[in-house]
Amino acid sequence: xxxxxxxxxxxxxxxxxxxxxxxxxxxxxxxxxxxxxxxxxxxxxxxxxxxxxxxxxxxxxxxxxxxxxxxxxxxxxxxxxxxxxxxxxxxxxxxxxxxxxxxxxxxxxxxxxxxxxxxxxxxxxxxxxxxxxxxxxxxxxxxxxxxxxxxxxxxxxxxxxxxxxxxxxxxxxxxxxxxxxxxxxxxxxxxxxxxxxxxxxxxxxxxxxxxxxxxxxxxxxxxxxxxxxxxxxxxxxxxxxxxxxxxxxxxxxxxxxxxxxxxxxxxxxxxxxxxxxxxxxxxxxxxxxxxxxxxxxxxxxxxxxxxxxxxxxxxxxxxxxxxxxxxxxxxxxxxx
Amino acid sequence: xxxxxxxxxxxxxxxxxxxxxxxxxxxxxxxxxxxxxxxxxxxxxxxxxxxxxxxxxxxxxxxxxxxxxxxxxxxxxxxxxxxxxxxxxxxxxxxxxxxxxxxxxxxxxxxxxxxxxxxxxxxxxxxxxxxxxxxxxxxxxxxxxxxxxxxxxxxxxxxxxxxxxxxxxxxxxxxxxxxxxxxxxxxxxxxxxxxxxxxxxxxxxxxxxxxxxxxxxxxxxxxxxxxxxxxxxxxxxxxxxxxxxxxxxxxxxxxxxxxxxxxxxxxxxxxxxxxxxxxxxxxxxxxxxxxxxxxxxxxxxxxxxxxxxxxxxxxxxxxxxxxxxxxxxxxxxxxx
DNA sequence: CTGTTAGCGCGTTCAT
DNA sequence: ATGAACGCGCTAACAG
Numbered sequence: 161x162x163x164x165x166x167x168x169x170x171x172x173x174x175x176x177x178x179x180x181x182x183x184x185x186x187x188x189x190x191x192x193x194x195x196x197x198x199x200x201x202x203x204x205x206x207x208x209x210x211x212x213x214x215x216x217x218x219x220x221x222x223x224x225x226x227x228x229x230x231x232x233x234x235x236x237x238x239x240x241x242x243x244x245x246x247x248x249x250x251x252x253x254x255x256x257x258x259x260x261x262x263x264x265x266x267x268x269x270x271x272x273x274x275x276x277x278x279x280x281x282x283x284x285x286x287x288x289x290x291x292x293x294x295x296x297x298x299x300x301x302x303x304x305x306x307x308x309x310x311x312x313x314x315x316x317x318x319x320x321x322x323x324x325x326x327x328x329x330x331x332x333x334x335x336x337x338x339x340x341x342x343x344x345x346x347x348x349x350x351x352x353x354x355x356x357x358x359x360x361x362x363x364x365x366x367x368x369x370x371x372x373x374x375x376x377x378x379x380x381x382x383x384x385x386x387x388x389x390x391x392x393x394x395x396x397x398x399x400x401x402x403x404x405x406x407x408x409x410x411x412x413x414x415x416x417x418x419x420x421x422x423x424x425x426x427x428x429x430x431x432x433x434x435x436x437x438x439x440x441x442x443x444x445x446x447x448x449x450x451x452x453x454x455x456x457x458x459x460x461x462x463x464x465x466x467x468x469x470x471x472x473x474x475x476x477x478x479x480x481x482x483x484x485x486x487x488x489x490x491x492x493x494x495x496x
Numbered sequence: 497x498x499x500x501x502x503x504x505x506x507x508x509x510x511x512x513x514x515x516x517x518x519x520x521x522x523x524x525x526x527x528x529x530x531x532x533x534x535x536x537x538x539x540x541x542x543x544x545x546x547x548x549x550x551x552x553x554x555x556x557x558x559x560x561x562x563x564x565x566x567x568x569x570x571x572x573x574x575x576x577x578x579x580x581x582x583x584x585x586x587x588x589x590x591x592x593x594x595x596x597x598x599x600x601x602x603x604x605x606x607x608x609x610x611x612x613x614x615x616x617x618x619x620x621x622x623x624x625x626x627x628x629x630x631x632x633x634x635x636x637x638x639x640x641x642x643x644x645x646x647x648x649x650x651x652x653x654x655x656x657x658x659x660x661x662x663x664x665x666x667x668x669x670x671x672x673x674x675x676x677x678x679x680x681x682x683x684x685x686x687x688x689x690x691x692x693x694x695x696x697x698x699x700x701x702x703x704x705x706x707x708x709x710x711x712x713x714x715x716x717x718x719x720x721x722x723x724x725x726x727x728x729x730x731x732x733x734x735x736x737x738x739x740x741x742x743x744x745x746x747x748x749x750x751x752x753x754x755x756x757x758x759x760x761x762x763x764x765x766x767x768x769x770x771x772x773x774x775x776x777x778x779x780x781x782x783x784x785x786x787x788x789x790x791x792x793x794x795x796x797x798x799x800x801x802x803x804x805x806x807x808x809x810x811x812x813x814x815x816x817x818x819x820x821x822x823x824x825x826x827x828x829x830x831x832x
Numbered sequence: 833c834t835g836t837t838a839g840c841g842c843g844t845t846c847a848t
Numbered sequence: 849a850t851g852a853a854c855g856c857g858c859t860a861a862c863a864g
Contacts, residue, residue, distance in 0.1 A: 162607070162629045162841095164840095164841060164842085165841070165842070166841080174850075174851085175850065175851045175852075176841090176842085176851090177842090177843080177844085177850080177851060177852075177853095178849085178850055178851070180841095180842065180843060180844090181843085181844095181850090184843075188849065188850080189849070189850080190849065190850095193849085193850090205627055207601060207604050207605045208605055208841090208842080209551075209605065209607060209840090209841050209842070210547070210605045210606050210607075211546070211547035211548070211550045211551050211556075211606065211607060211840090211841080211842095212547070212551055212840075212841030212842045212843090212856090213841080213842055213843075214547045214842095214856090215545075215547050215548055215551065215840095215841080215842075215843095215855090215856045215857065215858090216841085216842050216843050216844080216855075216856050217842080217843060217844090217856085218856080220547075227591070229576070231567055231572065236565075236567065239593065240565070240593065243593055243594065247594070247598075252592075252602050253592070253593070253594075254590045254591065254592060254602075255563070255590065255591035255592070255593065256588075256589070256590060256591070257575065257576065257579055257589070257591065258579065258583070258589075262583075265543060266588055266590075268543050269543045269544055269545065269546045270546050270547065270606075271498070271545060271546075271547060291541055293498045376713065377712065377713070377714050378713045378714060378717075378742065378743070378746070381714070381717070382746075406714070407714065410714065410718075498857095500856095500857055500858085501857070501858070502857080510834075510835085511834065511835045511836075512835095512857090512858085513834080513835065513836075513837095513858090513859080513860090514833090514834055514835070516857095516858065516859060516860090517834090517859090520859080524833065524834080525833070525834080526833065526834095529833090529834090544857090544858080545856090545857050545858070547856090547857080547858090548840090548856075548857035548858040548859090549857080549858055549859075550840090550858095551839090551840045551841065551842095551856095551857080551858070551859090552839075552840045552857085552858055552859045552860075553840090553858080553859060553860085554840080
């Protein structure tokens with residue numbers, strides 16, 4: 161049977177309210193009895209009943225996360241980070257893979273302290289119809305919901321990547337990423353690439369943008385194979401995600417293309433895993449730890465009823481590793 | 497503010513216990529007042545407080561799932577299936593990505609009705625030290641825990657695949673799968689392949705078993721490339737998972753190898769996605785819907801305090817689609 | 833049929 | 849420093 165504070169009280173020969181205080185480390189209990197009670201609680205492997213606790217204290221120390229169906233390494237990494245940080249703050253993270261509205265309702269019934277929605281932009285769903293007494297935070301696109309949202313400046317990230325390559329003398333730059341169908345995340349990246357290309361008067365050519373069906377390493381591989389096998393091969397590639405980059409690297413390896421000397425690669429997604437690829441990746445994006453920390457902080461704030469500004473857009477960084485290099489000198493180049 | 501049954505009662509001009517009954521669709525309330533109360537509850541967008549309900553009724557209609565870190569399509573599909581089935585039974589599914597012991601504790605504090613542990617065999621962790629008042633079900637390896645476990649007969653699945661190929665006249669069969677390091681799942685598959693090879697006196701040769709580092713489509717692709725580029729190319733491949741198979745198919749396509757006429761493929765993992773590959777896959781394994789149904793059923797049983805047999809091993813099926821064919825006649829073959 | 837009462841496990845006053 | 853009493857929102861007995 162489940163052990164309650166009453167059981168502990170009986171065992172310790174004190175009243176159950178003393179046990180309650182001791183467990184909450186109240187200064188109103190002698191160190192001695194406190195220690196004894198903690199001891200007994202441990203022996204009886206007592207676990208507090210959160211339902212009961214929440215009922216009286218209106219605090220559950222729990223964050224509900226609405227988790228999307230699609231699988232992206234960067235999302236998983238982010239979630240793992242958030243989970244760890246929250247755990248360090250003695251918060252519990254619970255996930256639901258239900259549809260957005262249903263999941264939010266679930267967490268409302270359990271009265272979690274706050275809800276984090278990973279908005280994959282997939283659900284064709286009116287986000288303004290969502291009702292919740294529990295404060296909600298979106299991780300998604302700025303302005304797509306009436307709720308506080310944390311976003312990252314994807315356009316700027318691609319700008320950074322592009323400029324980095326331009327500064328290294330690259331002119332033949334290609335972008336590999338997902339078709340922006342129903343996906344604002346991807347649209348921002350692609351459009352930024354196109355704008356930058358025009359801004360720097362990069363001549364148009366075939367395969368400047370290669371759209372992949374999805375975001376698997378697999379797709380990156382296919383795209384890179386197509387791109388690098390042609391005779392109009394670029395000197396630099398900007399990749400739309402970590403997953404794609406893995407495939408791109410693999411393709412380059414198979415084709416015996418020297419990265420970075422013959423081909424530079426900059427990848428979106430600023431996660432530690434980037435440094436551990438065969439060739440440590442030059443990357444752009446908001447550091448995943450910063451996203452995690454920001455999200456966690458806002459979550460804890462709204463969980464405590466503090467107000468937050470409605471939208472936060474995090475600014476990306478460029479981190480130069482080993483996958484980018486000066487553009488190789490080609491004879492047909494006018495800069496020769 | 498959160499609306500409670502008292503608020504509804506006030507609004508409807510009845511006592512709060514009448515509201516409680518009406519919401520639970522008790523026959524002790526007039527249809528008329530019931531309808532009125534439901535109406536008001538809807539208007540006030542009432543959501544029951546599960547904490548309070550659980551406290552008194554000791555039932556939460558919630559299943560806690562301990563979710564591992566590794567990502568496998570078949571696991572995701574399984575989880576989605578289970579989630580859907582449970583939802584249809586008005587159960588809620590909550591996930592934790594914490595370490596096994598911590599996650600189990602979490603769910604104990606919330607007093608879910610049952611816990612499902614996806615055991616990826618990764619955690620070096622003594623599973624017998626797990627304490628839980630809440631009934632637990634493992635989806636993992638038979639005998640690896642003292643708790644009820646649902647397992648699938650992986651050995652038998654590979655047997656089925658092997659025999660199917662033998663019956664089609666294949667002699668040059670290769671297996672592509674993950675190194676069984678710290679992974680009993682994979683070990684069962686590989687060892688079965690080896691045993692069968694001996695049983696049927698298949699002559700040993702190079703590349704009979706290709707070990708991949710992990711289970712990405714990616715790994716399947718590389719392995720297949722290696723395998724199919726050599727001059728000792730097999731006439732049939734058994735793939736260890738859906739993910740690997742995707743890569744294998746891709747490799748075959750690139751090498752312009754005709755599947756199934758020049759190369760037969762049988763894949764482990766019996767999921768609907770198998771039928772939607774470029775070439776509908778002949779597959780072995782326990783149908784994912786059957787695994788889901790079994791798990792769900794057991795979960796609901798133990799949630800209601802019913803006893804279950806400690807271990808269930810589900811038996812696999814062979815489903816023949818378009819990826820297998822009679823072995824091509826080769827001149828060196830003695831059967832010519 | 834409806835309302836009143838008790839109590840689930842816990843945290844928080846307020847007395848002692 | 850410790851204990852008794854109350855109530856969080858709800859369900860389940862029991863009264864009316």
